[in-house]
Structure formats: C-alpha cells, structure tokens
Amino acid sequence: MPRHLTDFDFPSKHNLSATTNPAVSNDSSQGYEDGSIWVNTSTDAAYICSDNSVGAAIWKNISADGSLIASTQWARTLPAPVPLPNGSIANGFTFFDNVADKVAGGTTSYSELNIAFGITITLSGTSGTATITIDGVGYPLIFDTDLFTTANNFVLANQSTLNALDVRLFALGSGTDGRIRFCASEATLNAITITNVTPDLTGTIANEFTGSPTASGDHCLIPYVGEPYEGLRIHQTIRANFNIDTGSVQYAELGIYRYADDTQIGSGITILRNPDVTGNLVVIETYTSSASDPFVLGGFYIALNNQSGTSLDFIGASGILIQSTFQKLVNFT
Numbered sequence: 001m002p003r004h005l006t007d008f009d010f011p012s013k014h015n016l017s018a019t020t021n022p023a024v025s026n027d028s029s030q031g032y033e034d035g036s037i038w039v040n041t042s043t044d045a046a047y048i049c050s051d052n053s054v055g056a057a058i059w060k061n062i063s064a065d066g067s068l069i070a071s072t073q074w075a076r077t078l079p080a081p082v083p084l085p086n087g088s089i090a091n092g093f094t095f096f097d098n099v100a101d102k103v104a105g106g107t108t109s110y111s112e113l114n115i116a117f118g119i120t121i122t123l124s125g126t127s128g129t130a131t132i133t134i135d136g137v138g139y140p141l142i143f144d145t146d147l148f149t150t151a152n153n154f155v156l157a158n159q160s161t162l163n164a165l166d167v168r169l170f171a172l173g174s175g176t177d178g179r180i181r182f183c184a185s186e187a188t189l190n191a192i193t194i195t196n197v198t199p200d201l202t203g204t205i206a207n208e209f210t211g212s213p214t215a216s217g218d219h220c221l222i223p224y225v226g227e228p229y230e231g232l233r234i235h236q237t238i239r240a241n242f243n244i245d246t247g248s249v250q251y252a253e254l255g256i257y258r259y260a261d262d263t264q265i266g267s268g269i270t271i272l273r274n275p276d277v278t279g280n281l282v283v284i285e286t287y288t289s290s291a292s293d294p295f296v297l298g299g300f301y302i303a304l305n306n307q308s309g310t311s312l313d314f315i316g317a318s319g320i321l322i323q324s325t326f327q328k329l330v331n332f333t
Helices: 147-164 186-190
Strands: 015-018 037-040 045-051 058-061 067-077 082-084 088-091 115-124 128-134 137-142 168-174 177-184 193-199 202-206 216-220 234-244 250-258 269-273 279-288 300-306 312-330
Touching: 082 088, 115 147, 115 186, 137 147, 147 168, 147 177, 177 186, 193 202, 234 250, 234 300, 250 279, 269 279, 300 312
Parallel strands: 015 037
Antiparallel strands: 037 045, 045 058, 067 312, 082 312, 088 300, 115 177, 115 202, 115 216, 128 137, 128 193, 168 177, 216 300, 234 279, 234 312, 250 269, 250 300
C-alpha cells in the first residue's frame, strides 16, 4: 500500500539562522531530533543531527562545499653548492625554512603542513646518573646496562608525561650508541639541557642531520586527531626535486624514513649523478591511516643516502611538494 507524506515523522525543530556551529549540548533537551537541520549563516555551513542524545549530540556537516585534496610546497634556489660526502645522508627538510621557503601557489589555506623541529641528546659515560631539563623541569636519567638501554628507559618512563606537554621523544641506537631524539617547539628544544650528577653519565646536544647545537627543522608530522578528516585514510603523494652537480656516473639512494626510528618506508629509489644534466625529480606514494600511524606519532623525513664512493654536490633549485588526497570529501569550515 502506498505511503503518504503524512505517514512519516519529520523533525519539528531546526535552527536555520545560527551564527555558530552546533555543539554536543544542542540535543533532545532543546527539542532537536534526529534529522534536525542547523545552518551557520556566518560560514554558510549546514549540519544535520544524527544523534540527539543529551550532552552527546552528533551533528554531521552536510555542506556542499568541501575538499578532496590539500597540498603544501617548499622551494628554494641554493645560493652555493651543498656537498654530500660519501657515507652521508642529506635530510631534505633541512634545506628549507618552513615559512620563508613555503610556496603560496602550492599550499592550500586548509590542512597546511609544517616542517617540525628536532634535536638529539647523544649519551656518553659508563655509569651514574644525570638530569635532563625540559621546559624548566628536571627528569632523572639513570645508567642501566648500556647507553641505548639507558635512553630507552628514559623514554619509557617519561613519554606519556612529555607527550601531554607536546614534546615527543624517541630512543635510537643500540648498545653503546644511546640517543634520545626530541620533537617539540623550537624554543622548547633549544632550552633542553643535560647535567651530569654521578659519576660520568652525560651527553651532547645537537641536531643529528645538521650538526647544529640548536634545533633544526628536519621532519614533517601529519596532524590527525581532532582534524576534520580524523578517521579517514589519507593518500600522500610526495614530489622531491633537486639538482646534483654533473660528474661521472654515480648512484645514490633516496628514501622516506620514519622519524621515530630512522627505518625506511618501502624501498629506496636510485638517484643518478649524470655527466650532462643536473635535475632529479622523484615521486613517492604513501599513506596515513589512523591516529596511531607513524606519520602522526613521529612524522617522517625524506633523505638522500650517498654510498657512491665520492662526494656529491647539490646545486640550484630544490623543492618538496606534499599532496594529501582524503578518502572522501572533507569540509574545513
């Protein structure tokens, strides 16, 4: 039997002239029902209520406008050749200033990425204790077995506390190679100190990729939790372009690495030094899949590994473009 319009129950309350977005408190206690419409006239965004539970209302953005792709680009022309000695690794992000070298035409006004800062404490000593001071608070470091175990124990003991303060830290190395790598604001990193207490446990502070005693921009984090695309899969296309000065044919390897432990993602890409042309352009496909993804927790960097047996020189133009394709249309209003 056909059903008529009057057979259906339609929501009786809507808000079509709001100037703010709906909140969890705009619920059944205010008369809103599943299917109620809310329009923010300040942003022209429309929402529909999918759950009117008291104190936990869920409103879905149903605006027609949205974005499927976001991008960020950095580019610069090197003022002088930058040597990459044999046996060395060049971290591509260290070539750029996050602000001065960002290309407006290749960067969207929404979901813009930034180059994050990093610094490392390389431990030394065979016993005892030390204090690592971060944001004015001293955290004890206690030697245990070897320097890597010591670094790892420090990270395990303090990771939750420091993560809550927006300081990420990771233990790297093995055996007598013990390093604690930090990711935080530039000011926070530059204020980190390590002080020996007993008898010889201590460390030196520098950025591992630049050798600078102060923090350097050296990796990229993918913002995820709390973003409009949280819960979606993101496909990332990364284009890296750079010039290697001409010379006899030599090979190097370009790869994308996890910042938390320096492990390479997938396989490296062969890079050629050519006798005739300088240009190299590489496109890497990767993805971010969840809040626990390594790109979210620790970030990544792009690096050229030179094991060619001779020094290579970067010259001229260089750039990185990162494009993110979202699993479905995302509204950033």
